[in-house]
Amino acid sequence: MQPFSYSRARTAAEAVEAIAAGGQGTRFLAGGTTLYDLMKLNVEAPRRVVDVSGLDELADFDTSGESELVFGALAKMSDVASDERLIRDYPALSESLWKAASQQLRNMASLGGNLLQRTRCAYFRFGEPFQCNKRKPGSGCAAIGGIDRGHALLGGSEHCIATYPGDWAVALAAFDAVVDVLGPKGRRSIPLQELHREPGDSPDIETTLAPDELILRIRVPATDAGRASTYHKIRDRESYAFALASAAVAVAFEDGAVSEARIAIGGLATRPWRAFEAERSLIGKPLTEEAAKAAGARALEGAKPGHHNAFRIELGARTVADALMIAKARA
Amino acid sequence: MEDQQPRPPAHRFGGELTRREVVAAAGAVPLAAMLPTAAAAQSHLAGRTGHNEATVTVRTVINGTPRHLELDPRASLLDVLREQLALTGAKKGCDHGQCGACTVHIDGRRVVSCLTPAVQTDGAEVTTIEGIAPDDQLHPMQQAFIDHDALQCGYCTPGQIMAAIACVQEGHATSREQIREYMSGNICRCGAYVGIVAAIEDAAPKMRRA
Structure with missing residues (x-):
């Protein structure tokens, strides 16, 4: 691991000052479960690290608000996952957290850091001799034409097909969450759906967050569709694995017909992927198994298979369909 | 994946x-x-x-x-x-x-x-x-791992026991299903999982009494 200088910030303002003063190669450290892991692999090699894990001002969360839920960026995944109100009123959000990682990692990982979790693409993580445009821009992509069983079917480019690995951001995408950030120029808010970028021709730039901006909190507008929601996650094993396919789904009904539908899919795309067309296909009709299957197929429209991952198109469509029926049963 | x-x-x-x-x-x-x-x-x-x-x-x-x-x-x-x-x-x-x-x-x-x-x-x-226990004593979870033969090579065991104690303290050891889910972050390559789940089921009420 490359040597780095280490400092602790006491306030968010101090953290942003420190990263601005540090210049290029300075990184925020929160739970460490992604950054420190990748530093051990020399995939991340910051010169300076600003530890923000002690910023108590960002550690709280509040799920009792009438108009919105507010999550501090440093709230721990495990604490939020077990919040009684969240489990009752927004089960998809709770499930997206407790179905991720292990309890040890959830005790460490922060909600803000989790949004920025980097891909599990083996060619990215394990370095030379493999090419990776994300790790080393311009070097090529060993995943394209390589072992791509877990790689993205949606949102890829000729330069990168690395899957966005997170669950929480997928559920947040379904609920139109907003991310508040602080940078040297002050505060701004980014819709969650605009936080993550598709790789295009610059896979190394993964988000619209500037390197000197700190996530302060995540806000989720309250919705009645929250109760009839689920985060359905299909894995190679039943627990502690990344998604082969997942779906965050929420529905509401009026007179037996769907009045609101929210669908985002995970494990299948280069970023959290909202399936608006699939949502629209459900509105105004009863939610039958046939309608759910059709919506699932629509959510995967445009999916581009590689050598080993075509099975995940059908798997993804069925995951969405099953999630819709699970959510319906909770209405 | x-x-x-x-x-x-x-x-x-x-x-x-x-x-x-x-x-x-x-x-x-x-x-x-x-x-x-x-x-x-x-x-x-x-x-x-x-x-x-x-x-x-x-x-x-x-x-x-x-x-x-x-x-x-x-x-x-x-x-x-x-x-x-x-x-x-x-x-x-x-x-x-x-x-x-x-x-x-x-x-x-x-x-x-x-x-x-x-x-x-x-x-x-x-x-x-x-x-987790005074020098001359075993924690109830350690005793339960012995009683239920919850290991073979033993390399993962300290981690299993630390996770298991927390699993009980968190209230996540109320059923076998829940124990499996909340112990999934601890891998045992010998495959002693049946004994591990049994040990946690056994130790949980003893820990609550202690």
Whole structure:
């Protein structure tokens, strides 16, 4: 691991000052479960690290608000996952957290850091001799034409097909969450759906967050569709694995017909992927198994298979369909 | 998922030495010299550049004993425990948070010590497998692991027990299903899972009584 200088910030303002003063190669450290892991692999090699894990001002969360839920960026995944109100009123959000990682990692990982979790693409993580445009821009992509069983079917480019690995951001995408950030120029808010970028021709730039901006909190507008929601996650094993396919789904009904539908899919795309067309296909009709299957197929429209991952198109469509029926049963 | 793909060959970490090579190279050097600091002994630090410019002062309490440590900020809690403080109960399995063998408690919550930069334990209380029961006694969870034959080789066992104690304390040991879900971060390559689940089921009510 490359040597780095280490400092602790006491306030968010101090953290942003420190990263601005540090210049290029300075990184925020929160739970460490992604950054420190990748530093051990020399995939991340910051010169300076600003530890923000002690910023108590960002550690709280509040799920009792009438108009919105507010999550501090440093709230721990495990604490939020077990919040009684969240489990009752927004089960998809709770499930997206407790179905991720292990309890040890959830005790460490922060909600803000989790949004920025980097891909599990083996060619990215394990370095030379493999090419990776994300790790080393311009070097090529060993995943394209390589072992791509877990790689993205949606949102890829000729330069990168690395899957966005997170669950929480997928559920947040379904609920139109907003991310508040602080940078040297002050505060701004980014819709969650605009936080993550598709790789295009610059896979190394993964988000619209500037390197000197700190996530302060995540806000989720309250919705009645929250109760009839689920985060359905299909894995190679039943627990502690990344998604082969997942779906965050929420529905509401009026007179037996769907009045609101929210669908985002995970494990299948280069970023959290909202399936608006699939949502629209459900509105105004009863939610039958046939309608759910059709919506699932629509959510995967445009999916581009590689050598080993075509099975995940059908798997993804069925995951969405099953999630819709699970959510319906909770209405 | 993607992690399970074939991995590149062993030379993938550039010029770094493996832990085995570090130990082998140390050869007949006296034990004390083999364990100078966590930083020097840590395999992924060894082959890279030398020392960090500055160490960081950390005050922490480990198994009830206050410790004042001068740490290379790169050092993991796992390496500091094992190499600097001779607390070798926490085991290094994967060193990447994937196996749970290094599980310890920080302020009563289970974490993987391999992904915990040791500098982040400043002001915290750390409990390792060495600190869960008085010297001449076993914790009810340790006794239950013995009673239910919940191990074969034993390498994952300290991590399993630390995770299991926390699992009970969190209230996540109310059914076999729930135990399996909340113990999924601890891998046992011998496959002693049936015994592990049985041990936790057995120890949970005893821990609540204790």
